[in-house]
Amino acid sequence: MSSSETGVVIAGGGLAAQRCAETLRRLGYEGRVRIVCAEPHRPYDRPPLSKEVLDEGQAEDAISFRSHEWLDERSIEVLEGATASAFDAAAHRLELADGFLLGYEQLVIATGSRPRMLEPFAHFGNVSVLRTIEDSLQLRGLLERGAHLLIVGAGFIGQEVAVAARKRGLAVTVVEAAPLPMHGLLGSEIGGWFAALHREEGVDLLLGQTAAEIHGGDRVEAVTLDDGRRIECDHVLVGVGVAPETGWTGIETGGVPVDAGGRSEWPDVYAAGDAAAFYDPFLGRHALSGHWESAGRQGAAVAHSITGSEAPRPALSSFWSDQYGMRIQYLGHAALADTVEIDGDTATRDFVALYTRAGELVAALIVGRPRALGELRERLAYIAEA
Numbered sequence: 001m002s003s004s005e006t007g008v009v010i011a012g013g014g015l016a017a018q019r020c021a022e023t024l025r026r027l028g029y030e031g032r033v034r035i036v037c038a039e040p041h042r043p044y045d046r047p048p049l050s051k052e053v054l055d056e057g058q059a060e061d062a063i064s065f066r067s068h069e070w071l072d073e074r075s076i077e078v079l080e081g082a083t084a085s086a087f088d089a090a091a092h093r094l095e096l097a098d099g100f101l102l103g104y105e106q107l108v109i110a111t112g113s114r115p116r117m118l119e120p121f122a123h124f125g126n127v128s129v130l131r132t133i134e135d136s137l138q139l140r141g142l143l144e145r146g147a148h149l150l151i152v153g154a155g156f157i158g159q160e161v162a163v164a165a166r167k168r169g170l171a172v173t174v175v176e177a178a179p180l181p182m183h184g185l186l187g188s189e190i191g192g193w194f195a196a197l198h199r200e201e202g203v204d205l206l207l208g209q210t211a212a213e214i215h216g217g218d219r220v221e222a223v224t225l226d227d228g229r230r231i232e233c234d235h236v237l238v239g240v241g242v243a244p245e246t247g248w249t250g251i252e253t254g255g256v257p258v259d260a261g262g263r264s265e266w267p268d269v270y271a272a273g274d275a276a277a278f279y280d281p282f283l284g285r286h287a288l289s290g291h292w293e294s295a296g297r298q299g300a301a302v303a304h305s306i307t308g309s310e311a312p313r314p315a316l317s318s319f320w321s322d323q324y325g326m327r328i329q330y331l332g333h334a335a336l337a338d339t340v341e342i343d344g345d346t347a348t349r350d351f352v353a354l355y356t357r358a359g360e361l362v363a364a365l366i367v368g369r370p371r372a373l374g375e376l377r378e379r380l381a382y383i384a385e386a
Contacts, residue, residue, distance in 0.1 A: 005105060
């Protein structure tokens with residue numbers, strides 16, 4: 001079966017998809033708008049999965065971007081539990097996993113990313129990732145039962161889950177292959193600060209280690225590390241990053257390359273969010289963003305391109321994390337820096353780390369100083385546009 005070639009079809013159910021749909025309507029677009037959501041939910045916000053949902057048990061209504069009534073009032077159709085599997089750019093057809101064909105005038109690829117799974121852990125029943133609301137609620141149930149949690153990976157997902165578990169007083173072990181948390185992104189000084197932070201809060205943080213042997217039948221009972229230490233556990237969370245969910249487009253890695261307006265090389269096909277590799281004027285090349293604010297701005301940029309409106313300013317790479325009662329905010333590209341300077345006191349968790357290259361600001365990490373965000377955002381945006 002198939003539908004007629006009409007309007008905008010948005011493949012994906014995250015922030016980029018939602019922001020694109022609502023911006024289309026705000027800009028006066030009157031054509032048909034359909035959002036294809038692989039999950040059985042309308043578009044919802046993912047950062048709360050490792051924060052409010054895990055901590056407070058918030059359900060779908062609390063984290064959904066808009067209500068059913070809001071969507072209906074704006075004639076935004078949501079196809080829940082429908083997975084994009086392929087598309088024909090010449091015929092302007094999106095194929096779903098059940099074989100149904102959706103015709104479109106413009107297609108927006110916003111299918112986000114999928115968590116990476118480590119193959120040695122893939123076949124055990126008590127190993128999970130954190131990507132959906134179901135993942136988060138399952139993990140919350142484990143924390144409520146007092147499970148000893150082993151987290152593989154000390155990125156922000158792993159750190160935030162460790163925070164939630166420690167808040168309940170549970171035993172938490174985090175194993176990270178790198179010498180420090182976030183070492184590749186933020187460098188040794190700030191990576192060392194993150195390591196000290198979690199250890200001060202009672203996390204057993206084991207660095208420079210990987211799983212040498214996994215013990216158990218259907219479930220992981222213990223893991224032996226490279227140095228011979230044996231870690232008993234009730235559940236394993238793998239948090240070792242994500243990959244763009246673009247295999248269905250024919251692009252297996254790297255995301256869909258697009259210009260500043262989200263236009264791909266295919267006619268009438270756009271991309272936004274984790275699935276897109278936008279041209280980054282700061283870096284001077286196409287790059288994945290993988291961050292919440294960028295996804296929102298990119299979704300809006302695509303809507304502007306579709307309607308022929310002036311596009312907003314390109315989004316800066318940014319993210320935030322809530323840990324142990326404080327907000328941590330990041331902007332820019334710290335990997336470009338040759339120097340990092342600390343303004344404030346890392347010991348009291350009140351500082352800004354300023355990353356510079358040849359004396360020019362390229363990134364900032366803000367801890368406990370939310371008012372500094374606006375000024376630093378403007379400084380970085382000015383440099384990116386210069």
